[in-house]
Structures are given as C-alpha cells and as structure tokens.
Amino acid sequence: MPDTAMLQRLRETLGEAGVLTDPERLAPYLVDHRDLVRGKAPAVLRPSSVAQVQAIMRLAAEYRVGIVPQAGNTSYCAGATPDASGGQFVLSLERLDKVRAVDPLDAAISVDSGVILQRAQEAAAAAGLYLPLSLGSEGSCRIGGVIGTNAGGLSVLRYGMTRDLVLGLEVVLADGTLVSDMKKLRKNNTGYDIRQNFIGAEGTLGVVTGAVLKLIPVPHRRATAWVELTAGAPLPEMLALVRRESSDLVSSFEFITARSLALVSGADGRLKSGSGGVILVELSSSSQHLPIEELLEGVMGEVVEAGWAEDVIIAQTEAQRADMWRIRETIPEGEKHFGGSVKHDISVPLGRTVDFLAAGGAAVAAYDPALELSVYGHVGDGNLHYNVLVPPGEDRLAFTDRIGRELAPALYDIAIGMGGTFSAEHGVGRLKRGLLQHYADPGRYRVLRGIKGLFDPHGVMNPGAMVDPAEGLIAD
Amino acid sequence: MPDTAMLQRLRETLGEAGVLTDPERLAPYLVDHRDLVRGKAPAVLRPSSVAQVQAIMRLAAEYRVGIVPQAGNTSYCAGATPDASGGQFVLSLERLDKVRAVDPLDAAISVDSGVILQRAQEAAAAAGLYLPLSLGSEGSCRIGGVIGTNAGGLSVLRYGMTRDLVLGLEVVLADGTLVSDMKKLRKNNTGYDIRQNFIGAEGTLGVVTGAVLKLIPVPHRRATAWVELTAGAPLPEMLALVRRESSDLVSSFEFITARSLALVSGADGRLKSGSGGVILVELSSSSQHLPIEELLEGVMGEVVEAGWAEDVIIAQTEAQRADMWRIRETIPEGEKHFGGSVKHDISVPLGRTVDFLAAGGAAVAAYDPALELSVYGHVGDGNLHYNVLVPPGEDRLAFTDRIGRELAPALYDIAIGMGGTFSAEHGVGRLKRGLLQHYADPGRYRVLRGIKGLFDPHGVMNPGAMVDPAEGLIAD
Numbered sequence: 001m002p003d004t005a006m007l008q009r010l011r012e013t014l015g016e017a018g019v020l021t022d023p024e025r026l027a028p029y030l031v032d033h034r035d036l037v038r039g040k041a042p043a044v045l046r047p048s049s050v051a052q053v054q055a056i057m058r059l060a061a062e063y064r065v066g067i068v069p070q071a072g073n074t075s076y077c078a079g080a081t082p083d084a085s086g087g088q089f090v091l092s093l094e095r096l097d098k099v100r101a102v103d104p105l106d107a108a109i110s111v112d113s114g115v116i117l118q119r120a121q122e123a124a125a126a127a128g129l130y131l132p133l134s135l136g137s138e139g140s141c142r143i144g145g146v147i148g149t150n151a152g153g154l155s156v157l158r159y160g161m162t163r164d165l166v167l168g169l170e171v172v173l174a175d176g177t178l179v180s181d182m183k184k185l186r187k188n189n190t191g192y193d194i195r196q197n198f199i200g201a202e203g204t205l206g207v208v209t210g211a212v213l214k215l216i217p218v219p220h221r222r223a224t225a226w227v228e229l230t231a232g233a234p235l236p237e238m239l240a241l242v243r244r245e246s247s248d249l250v251s252s253f254e255f256i257t258a259r260s261l262a263l264v265s266g267a268d269g270r271l272k273s274g275s276g277g278v279i280l281v282e283l284s285s286s287s288q289h290l291p292i293e294e295l296l297e298g299v300m301g302e303v304v305e306a307g308w309a310e311d312v313i314i315a316q317t318e319a320q321r322a323d324m325w326r327i328r329e330t331i332p333e334g335e336k337h338f339g340g341s342v343k344h345d346i347s348v349p350l351g352r353t354v355d356f357l358a359a360g361g362a363a364v365a366a367y368d369p370a371l372e373l374s375v376y377g378h379v380g381d382g383n384l385h386y387n388v389l390v391p392p393g394e395d396r397l398a399f400t401d402r403i404g405r406e407l408a409p410a411l412y413d414i415a416i417g418m419g420g421t422f423s424a425e426h427g428v429g430r431l432k433r434g435l436l437q438h439y440a441d442p443g444r445y446r447v448l449r450g451i452k453g454l455f456d457p458h459g460v461m462n463p464g465a466m467v468d469p470a471e472g473l474i475a476d
Numbered sequence: 477m478p479d480t481a482m483l484q485r486l487r488e489t490l491g492e493a494g495v496l497t498d499p500e501r502l503a504p505y506l507v508d509h510r511d512l513v514r515g516k517a518p519a520v521l522r523p524s525s526v527a528q529v530q531a532i533m534r535l536a537a538e539y540r541v542g543i544v545p546q547a548g549n550t551s552y553c554a555g556a557t558p559d560a561s562g563g564q565f566v567l568s569l570e571r572l573d574k575v576r577a578v579d580p581l582d583a584a585i586s587v588d589s590g591v592i593l594q595r596a597q598e599a600a601a602a603a604g605l606y607l608p609l610s611l612g613s614e615g616s617c618r619i620g621g622v623i624g625t626n627a628g629g630l631s632v633l634r635y636g637m638t639r640d641l642v643l644g645l646e647v648v649l650a651d652g653t654l655v656s657d658m659k660k661l662r663k664n665n666t667g668y669d670i671r672q673n674f675i676g677a678e679g680t681l682g683v684v685t686g687a688v689l690k691l692i693p694v695p696h697r698r699a700t701a702w703v704e705l706t707a708g709a710p711l712p713e714m715l716a717l718v719r720r721e722s723s724d725l726v727s728s729f730e731f732i733t734a735r736s737l738a739l740v741s742g743a744d745g746r747l748k749s750g751s752g753g754v755i756l757v758e759l760s761s762s763s764q765h766l767p768i769e770e771l772l773e774g775v776m777g778e779v780v781e782a783g784w785a786e787d788v789i790i791a792q793t794e795a796q797r798a799d800m801w802r803i804r805e806t807i808p809e810g811e812k813h814f815g816g817s818v819k820h821d822i823s824v825p826l827g828r829t830v831d832f833l834a835a836g837g838a839a840v841a842a843y844d845p846a847l848e849l850s851v852y853g854h855v856g857d858g859n860l861h862y863n864v865l866v867p868p869g870e871d872r873l874a875f876t877d878r879i880g881r882e883l884a885p886a887l888y889d890i891a892i893g894m895g896g897t898f899s900a901e902h903g904v905g906r907l908k909r910g911l912l913q914h915y916a917d918p919g920r921y922r923v924l925r926g927i928k929g930l931f932d933p934h935g936v937m938n939p940g941a942m943v944d945p946a947e948g949l950i951a952d
C-alpha cells in the first residue's frame with residue numbers, strides 16, 4: 001500500500017488537479033479497453049509537465065511503488081491497467097498534450113506524448129504534410145501509447161510501423177533522469193539507438209514524454225479497388241505483383257473474408273465477397289504528374305489476367321471509396337455487435353498467409369466445427385486478425401478464457417511454426433506475458449529480462465507488463 | 477598479453493586456418509581503411525561457424541581479453557582496428573560467408589554476417605528482387621559491418637538506413653550466448669526490439685553472425701536528371717517539391733559542388749556545374765505501368781519554373797545515366813588523387829542544409845581562407861560530406877590531426893547548434909569517441925554506458941570503440 005506521506009507529497013508536487021482519488025473519476029482509468037481486466041489504484045496522477053513526470057518517478061523510486069503509464073487507454077493487451085493490489089499508481093499522460101512544433105521543410109512534427117493521434121494528424125495537415133499513422137482508435141489513442149505499443153494500423157505496408165516514423169524521443173527513466181534525444185535527423189550514427197528500446201516497451205522501461213515524428217507529402221490522390229477473389233487466389237503472389245506493378249505506391253492491401261463482411265450492417269450490396277474473400281487495394285500519390293488511376297487500372301488488369309479475381313470494382317467517386325473503407329473499418333464494431341470475438345493478432349512471413357489460413361481453419365474446425373471465424377486484416381504486412389466469434393448465448397468472458405486456454409495455443413503453434421508470431425501489432429501487456437515467455441528464443445528472453453533489469457531494477461515501471469527484471473545479463 | 481594457453485585452445489577450436497599469426501598475413505587486418513590507425517594483435521581469428529564464434533567469446537570471457545570483430549574492414553572511424561597493446565584479438569567474419577536463403581514471396585534474404593554486400597545484392601537479383609543497400613564499398617564491405625555501422629549510402633532517401641532493412645538478427649553475446657531473432661516478419665510486437673541495440677553498435681555489444689534483410693521489387697526503370705543549380709537555390713524547398721511531385725519515387729537527391737566536380741578526372745564536359753553546384757536526381761520504379769520519364773519531366777518542369785536551375789539534363793541513354801553516376805561516385809577517389817581530404821560526416825535537419833553550407837563556409841574561411849572544400853553528398857537525407865582538401869605539399873596525417881583539433885570543433889558546433897550531428901553515417905568507432913562524450917545529451921550518454929555495461933560488463937567486446945561500460949544505470 002502506498003504511504004500516505006507519498007500521496008501528500010504527490011499532491012504538493014502535482015496540485016489537486018494532478019491527483020485524482022475520487023472513485024468515480026478513477027473508474028475509467030482502471031479498466032482496459034476491451035473490458036477484460038480491472039485493476040485498482042490509490043490515485044491517478046496527471047502531470048502537466050515533464051518536470052512533474054520526473055518528480056513522480058523520483059517519488060516512486062523512493063517509495064518503491066509501481067507506476068503504470070497510461071495514454072489513451074486503448075491497449076488490446078491490458079498494457080496500461082494496474083493490478084488488483086491497489087498499490088500501483090496510474091500515470092496519465094493526458095495533460096501533456098501540446099503540439100510542440102511542426103517543421104514543414106524538416107518534414108517533422110514534435111509533440112508531447114499525451115497528444116491524441118488525430119490532433120497530431122491535423123497539425124501535420126495544417127502545415128501541408130501528412131502523418132502516416134492511421135489506426136481505428138486515432139480519435140482517442142495518444143502518441144505515448146502509439147509509441148509504447150509500436151502501433152501498426154492501416155498504413156504499415158507503405159510507411160512502416162510507428163518505430164519507422166519516430167525520429168526523436170524524450171523519456172523519463174525510473175529514477176527521474178531525463179533522456180532527451182529529440183533530434184529531427186534522418187541519419188545520426190552516434191552510439192546505440194537507445195530510442196528503440198522505449199518504442200514498443202509499453203512503458204516498462206521509462207515514461208515517454210515527447211517525440212519527433214516523420215511527416216511525408218500528403219498522398220491526396222488515391223485510387224482504390226475492391227477485388228472479389230477467386231477461391232484459392234494466391235495472396236502472396238498477388239501482393240508481390242501489386243507491389244511490383246504499383247512501384248510500391250500501394251498503401252493498403254487489406255483482406256476481408258465473406259464472414260467478416262457479413263458482420264457489417266448496411267454494407268453496400270454491390271460490394272460483395274468473391275469465393276475467396278475480398279482484397280481492398282489502395283494506391284496513393286502526392287504528385288499531380290502521376291496518373292494514379294491509370295496505374296491502378298494497369299495493376300488490376302494483371303490481377304484479372306492472372307485469374308485471381310471474379311470481379312474488380314474501382315472506386316469512381318470519393319463516396320464510393322469511403323464506402324469501401326467504411327466496410328473495412330467497421331468490422332471490429334460488427335464483431336462487437338454480434339456478441340464479441342476472441343482476437344488473435346497473428347503475423348506470418350508474407351509468403352505464408354494462405355498456408356496459415358488453411359492450417360488455422362483446420363485447427364478451428366477440429367476443435368469445434370460450429371465455431372465461426374471473422375478473419376480480416378493487413379495481409380499486405382503478413383498480419384491477420386484471426387478472430388473467433390463468440391457463439392450466441394455464450395458468456396463473452398468465459399468463452400474468451402476457454403478459447404485462450406484450449407484453442408489459441410494450437411493457432412499460435414501454427415503461426416510460430418511458420419516463422420510467425422502471436423502478437424503482430426497489439427503487443428504483450430499483461431495478457432500475453434505467458435506467451436512471450438513460452439515462445440521467445442531463450443537467448444532473446446534473457447536479453448529482454450536483462451534490459452528490463454537495467455532500466456527498472458526495482459520494478460517500478462509498469463510492473464506486471466511484458467517481463468520481470470533480471471539482475472545482469474553476462475555472468476561474472 | 478594473452479595467455480599462450482588461450483592461443484592453444486583457440487587453435488584447437490578453430491583449426492590452423494582459423495588462427496592467423498604470421499605477421500605478413502596479419503598486417504591488412506591491423507590497419508584501418510583510411511590508413512589513420514594501426515594496431516597490433518596476437519592473432520586474427522577466423523571462425524567458420526556460429527558455434528566457433530560462441531567458443532571464441534567463451535574463451536575471451538574466461539581470459540578477459542578483448543575481441544575486435546571485423547567484417548570488410550572499411551570503417552571510416554577505425555571501428556574495427558585493435559589498439560596498439562597487442563592484447564586484443566581480431567575476429568574476422570570473412571569465413572562466415574554463406575547466403576542462407578532467398579525467399580521471393582517473403583521478400584527477404586537470410587545471410588551470414590561475413591557475406592560481401594555485393595554478393596547479397598547478386599543473390600537477391602537472381603531471385604528477381606532487389607536489396608536496396610548501395611555503398612561505395614559494396615564490393616568489399618560485409619553485411620556484419622554494414623549492420624554494425626548502420627550503414628547509409630546512396631539509397632537512404634527512398635529505402636532508409638540499414639536499420640530500416642533488417643528484419644532478423646542472430647548475435648553471439650560476450651559470454652558466448654546465442655541470441656536468435658531471425659524472423660522475416662514485417663510486424664512482431666513481442667517485447668523490446670533487442671535487434672536495434674546491435675545495429676549500429678560496431679560490435680561493442682555482441683558479434684552479429686547472421687541477418688535477415690528486406691528485399692523490394694527491382695526498380696529497374698530509372699530516370700535521372702543532372703540539375704545545374706542557380707546560385708542560392710533553396711535545396712530544402714527543392715527537395716520538398718521533388719519528394720511531393722515524384723510521390724517519393726525519388727531514390728537519389730545528391731549534391732555536388734563545383735569544386736568536388738572538378739576533382740573528377742575525365743568528367744564529361746557537358747555535365748558541368750551550375751553557379752550553385754549540381755543536384756543529381758533519380759526517380760526509380762519497378763512498374764511497367766508507370767511512365768517514370770514523364771514523371772521526371774513533370775517534376776523538373778516545376779524546378780525550372782521555380783527558377784532554381786540554370787539547366788537540367790535528363791539522361792537519354794543508360795550510358796549517359798552511368799556517366800552522371802560515375803562522376804558522383806568517383807569524387808572520393810578524386811579527393812584521394814588530389815592528396816586526400818579531412819572528412820566531416822555532417823548531418824542537419826532537412827530544412828537546414830543551405831544554412832549549414834553558409835555557416836560552415838564562413839567558419840572555414842575564418843580559419844584559413846586558402847583552404848579548399850570538397851562538399852557533396854546525400855543532401856536529400858540532410859547529410860553532407862563536408863571535406864577539407866589536404867593542401868598540396870602538406871602531410872596528410874599531420875593536416876588531418878590539425879584540422880581535427882582546430883577546425884572540426886567549429887564545424888561540429890555549427891551542426892549541433894542546428895540540431896545536427898557530427899556523424900551521420902560513418903559511426904563513432906575509435907576516432908569519434910571523444911565527440912560522442914562531448915556532444916551527447918547527459919542522460920542519453922548515461923544510458924549508452926549502461927547498455928554497454930549490461931552487454932559487456934568486462935569490456936571484452938571491441939574495447940576502445942564507442943563507449944566504456946558503466947555498472948548499472950538506475951541508482952539503488
């Protein structure tokens with residue numbers, strides 16, 4: 001239990017607005033986005049400056065209490081939810097919400113880590129540039145969480161993961177030390193790239209307080225196709241062709257199965273599934289000299305010629321394009337409306353997606369032929385959202401638990417056996433700690449624990465997430 | 477001095493071919509690429525398997541002797557040269573030279589770290605794909621060194637640094653532990669991205685023995701322009717325009733000053749400098765449906781219209797294109813022929829390149845107006861090779877030393893003041909250790925030393941390069 005003296009000192013440092021203790025105000029901070037994990041906390045701390053974050057970490061070090069950094073609280077792995085002991089504080093980044101600078105010629109934006117992704121997107125747009133990070137939760141997730149989970153999303157194929165977009169980083173360590181590496185450089189080979197340790201670390205190594213992100217020219221010219229696949233269309237070969245013949249101007253290559261499509265209420269009847277599902281392809285360009293529609297037509301001509309499509313619909317209007325994307329983007333909502341789903345955030349090498357669909361489908365059928373799958377996702381990145389729908393009438397939490405114990409291991413084994421992973425973009429958090437320990441290469445797992453031990457020897461940084469610290473790495 | 481018993485055990489482990497001690501055969505391993513640093517070693521170790529690398533590191537840990545990993549020995553910062561004590565072994569990667577696999581549908585190549593870059597390029601090409609790493613030294617540098625220095629080169633603008641191309645990594649730690657993280661995944665959020673610590677670490681944290689690298693569709697359609705710049709042409713604005721209007725299909729945006737151009741013997745007389753120097757622009761594409769020449773013409777039309785070019789020559793034949801590139805690529809040779817140069821591998825934010833050229837030029841003139849500069853480089857990445865020519869008659873080493881002491885600090889101060897760096901792509905090695913300590917953010921420098929201490933507490937991994945280990949990072 002935290003010392004009341006500590007709480008008193010926190011109040012002095014952060015002011016009344018910086019320390020929430022009222023149970024009603026605490027509640028939303030203590031449950032994860034998917035309502036799977038509920039925790040307790042003596043208070044939610046809301047620093048309004050980097051210096052206040054440093055002060056919090058110095059107190060946490062002194063009193064040896066856990067600090068759970070929380071940004072937009074949209075983790076899919078309960079990465080930002082305190083445990084049930086009531087001894088861990090939540091550190092909310094929401095008041096660190098300034099866009100520090102947008103530099104058009106440097107093609108960079110500097111932000112506090114509490115800035116909501118959509119606000120950063122808007123600030124970039126106001127300067128005539130584009131922040132190529134696009135997530136379903138962009139209206140509520142915050143940059144600190146985006147960085148902490150190395151978020152993926154809808155633009156990874158073209159622009160990479162969050163890691164690929166971070167130029168600079170500012171971090172407060174477990175003892176309150178400020179590490180400033182906020183340069184806007186494309187090239188800077190001056191020692192270990194320590195930024196990378198914090199990206200995707202889910203706040204277990206330090207608190208990210210600021211970041212510089214890469215911007216790009218606005219890809220405002222888009223050409224979008226809805227491809228109704230033939231049965232057995234070879235997705236890896238199709239991806240290779242689309243990448244090559246679009247000269248990697250393909251920014252989305254999204255897979256939608258017929259079952260996932262059917263979950264979307266009010267889907268445009270003209271946009272139907274092929275026997276093999278659907279691929280939503282989008283090319284985008286920032287140039288007025290590049291005929292993007294003709295390019296898409298050329299690429300799609302080859303797809304049809306290869307016999308991979310039953311039909312291809314190329315969006316002729318912005319409204320039609322928006323319809324296609326609405327379908328893709330409302331699948332998670334459709335699943336929720338159906339009664340929920342158990343999510344498996346699988347990724348395999350690009351060449352193995354079809355193999356995984358076959359083997360995964362067989363494993364699910366073997367477990368229970370009545371189960372229904374909703375499979376869709378960023379197949380252009382080798383990433384499938386492989387979700388099992390909660391059967392009508394079953395309790396969502398109990399079903400989630402059962403599938404996690406009885407079916408998921410088989411699916412993960414298949415993915416790992418293909419050189420894949422059990423978490424492509426959602427992270428580890430509290431829900432996948434055991435999977436990490438089970439599947440990680442032993443040498444790599446030792447390094448993970450060693451790094452945690454270096455940055456957080458006393459276990460105050462988001463304890464319970466990812467891994468526990470180990471003392472040292474190399475024997476004496 | 478290493479124990480003779482250790483040498484004996486190394487011979488037993490590696491065989492006679494694996495332990496070179498003949499002074500004549502040792503010599504080339506003991507001097508750096510630029511002939512600035514000469515070291516000594518009791519032997520050069522040439523393991524032919526990963527298990528042998530592990531055995532070497534176990535022995536090094538036991539006897540507490542330094543191991544200096546060396547790949548192609550092309551470091552510009554003496555990152556792979558042992559010290560003069562005669563107590564450090566060179567570990568050459570040259571016999572770890574197998575291309576393990578090329579997977580076209582996964583768009584990935586797996587290699588031993590001793591593979592020469594050009595061989596990896598050729599293996600990718602044989603599979604119909606392209607490895608977008610292009611360096612002046614590609615015929616002799618090896619993948620382990622490319623990764624150890626996070627090499628940049630000629631394609632960074634489009635495809636990123638080496639870091640951006642590494643999918644998987646295999647590393648032997650200081651105690652012989654094997655860490656295998658050789659996945660080919662685009663997305664894998666399962667714990668800290670420990671690969672990143674070894675990329676750019678110059679062998680100071682472990683020995684990289686294998687890697688998986690990203691491949692892309694072959695950009696075999698190229699369109700190239702030689703832009704003779706007007707005086708004062710704003711390079712950042714021009715870069716922004718070229719990026720936008722080429723939709724980032726620009727793969728090179730290289731700056732050449734008139735003085736650098738004049739160093740190249742036999743330069744095509746038609747390819748001359750404008751008042752403001754030259755920009756070599758290349759667009760490239762893998763698509764047969766994309767009219768790349770028309771795209772370049774459209775972009776160049778805007779450059780001319782903006783008043784930034786005195787003339788633009790678009791290569792009409794492959795031979796003309798090769799001429800343009802030969803000029804750019806033989807500048808280092810031209811400098812050598814002139815009598816050598818003192819190199820400053822500067823980078824600044826994209827928007828500050830012209831500012832740096834002005835301020836840097838003033839600083840050089842203030843120091844000695846007779847000095848001549850050869851300035852060229854990857855200005856599309858904010859990276860300038862800012863080189864001072866060795867005046868005829870002066871001793872190269874003495875001049876290098878004097879400039880390093882008397883002029884370089886002013887240049888680096890200017891770059892750092894603009895948010896830039898003293899090492900864009902060459903690294904730190906042994907030559908820039910002092911600069912790293914001087915310029916690094918104090919918090920960041922503490923983390924650098926802490927990481928070194930975690931992976932190499934006994935200082936056996938390339939001791940003398942980068943930083944020295946510190947014990948711990950977070951106070952008790």
